[in-house]
Amino acid sequence: EVQLVESGGGLVRPGGSLKLSCAASGFTFSGSAIHWVRQAPGKGLEWVGHIRSRANNYASGYAASVRGRFISSRDEAKSTAYLQMNNLKSEDTAVYYCVSVDATIDAWGQGTLVTVSS
Amino acid sequence: GMTQSPDSLAVSLGERATINCKSSQSLLFDSNNKNYLAWYQQKPGQPPKLLIHWASIRKSGVPDRFSGSGSETDFTLTISSLQAEDVAVYYCQQYYRTPWTFGQGTKVEMK
Numbered sequence: 001e002v003q004l005v006e007s008g009g010g011l012v013r014p015g016g017s018l019k020l021s022c023a024a025s026g027f028t029f030s031g032s033a034i035h036w037v038r039q040a041p042g043k044g045l046e047w048v049g050h051i052r053s054r055a056n057n058y059a060s061g062y063a064a065s066v067r068g069r070f071i072s073s074r075d076e077a078k079s080t081a082y083l084q085m086n087n088l089k090s091e092d093t094a095v096y097y098c099v100s101v102d103a104t105i106d107a108w109g110q111g112t113l114v115t116v117s118s
Numbered sequence: 119g120m121t122q123s124p125d126s127l128a129v130s131l132g133e134r135a136t137i138n139c140k141s142s143q144s145l146l147f148d149s150n151n152k153n154y155l156a157w158y159q160q161k162p163g164q165p166p167k168l169l170i171h172w173a174s175i176r177k178s179g180v181p182d183r184f185s186g187s188g189s190e191t192d193f194t195l196t197i198s199s200l201q202a203e204d205v206a207v208y209y210c211q212q213y214y215r216t217p218w219t220f221g222q223g224t225k226v227e228m229k
Binding site: 050104109 | 154156165166167168211213216217218219220221223
């Protein structure tokens with residue numbers, strides 16, 4: 001069974017940092033891109049960024065709202081993707097989901113809540 | 119972007135529900151003739167559940183009362199016979215290009 005499990009969320013002060021993890025199982029992680037999508041409380045879905053596979057040179061991209069602050073990475077040996085979030089702002093408060101894509105959308109994780117507040 | 123209509127609808131048990139999604143750009147990839155459009159169902163406190171990808175392909179385990187149709191810029195999600203457990207918010211999403219974009223959501227309620 002394809003499974004993605006996010007972790008690392010929590011409460012952080014404005015300007016702080018947090019690193020999210022997305023542990024994958026049940027599929028060929030190395031061949032998949034991992035996307036990050038967030039959902040602010042009571043709001044819709046917003047794409048955050050992604051990192052492609054080794055075959056695609058681990059290319060990454062980010063939404064304008066997080067570019068320069070968020071960085072995607074991955075560890076093939078651990079079948080885990082990461083989202084390093086720096087200089088966090090109150091508007092980054094959301095549930096963060098990771099999504100696996102291999103040609104088409106395969107699976108979503110259950111999400112991890114990030115709260116940015118003083 | 120992606121625009122859904124209506125924003126909400128109330129449907130009687132067993133009746134049909136139809137949600138429309140319009141993209142500002144074609145989602146049809148010529149080389150494989152596939153539309154990069156997905157539909158999701160989200161219930162309170164839960165992650166989005168993928169119902170349909172490639173515009174019309176049901177994800178394994180999704181009841182066949184859910185169907186997707188359309189091509190290029192205009193798409194439809196149909197629930198042929200609404201059940202109580204279908205009350206939720208539904209989103210369309212394009213994954214043709216990044217940044218991915220989502221519709222604003224359609225809330226489906228029971229009349």
